[in-house]
Amino acid sequence: MNDDLPSQDPALLRRLLRAKDRMDAASSEDWPVQRLADVSGVSEAHFARSFKDAFGIPPHRYLLTRRIERATALLRDTDLPITEIAFQTGWESLGTFGRTFRDITGESPSAVRARARAEAQEPGRVPVCILGAAQRPDLTTAVSEKRRREAVAINGPSNKEIP
Known part of the structure; x- marks a missing residue:
């Protein structure tokens, strides 16, 4: 993450937050980079680069x-x-x-549902915001890269790969 960004252009950060807020409010909608760049008032390339610098992950991975x-x-x-x-x-x-859910969480959607139902929940012991943060998927690696690494681990490196 680029620590200089907040001091360089707070107006850009506000526009990036506007796009991030739109994704949060309507995460089920399609959010191509062009649409997000339009919300932010910058070019697609500048938006994608600035979003990753500001929030640590690319916009698609955030979505x-x-x-x-x-x-x-x-x-x-x-x-x-x-x-x-x-x-x-x-x-x-x-x-x-199902495939993306499993790649990100390590479990299938039905396994997550079954585990949640099996666990005895005591409401009120842990604040919802803390539970949400603890259960947030860790998506620091692109899903396609994660799949490629798993394939290499199972099949060994292919002849196409550069060591």
Whole structure:
């Protein structure tokens, strides 16, 4: 993360926060970089670079994190079918939702739901904001990179890879 950014351009940070707030408010919507750049009033390349500098992750990865957080909450707190949760949280394909969810959380959506139901919950012991932060998925590596690393671990390096 670039520590100089806040002191360089607070107006840019406000515009980036505006785009981030829009993603938070409507994480189930499509948020291509062009749309986010338009919200921020900067070019696509400048937006993507500045967002990553300001928040530590690219905008698409941030959006995935928000969608998985919302899906996890719905799995834990509702009886909605998993397919409905996938569509409500912005996924167009149940397969993509399940694969991405598993890649990020390490568990399938049904396993998360089953574990949440099996755990004895004592409401009020831990503030909801603390629980949310503790349960936030750690998405510091791109999903495609994570899959590539897992494939290398299972199959060994391919001839195409540079050591």
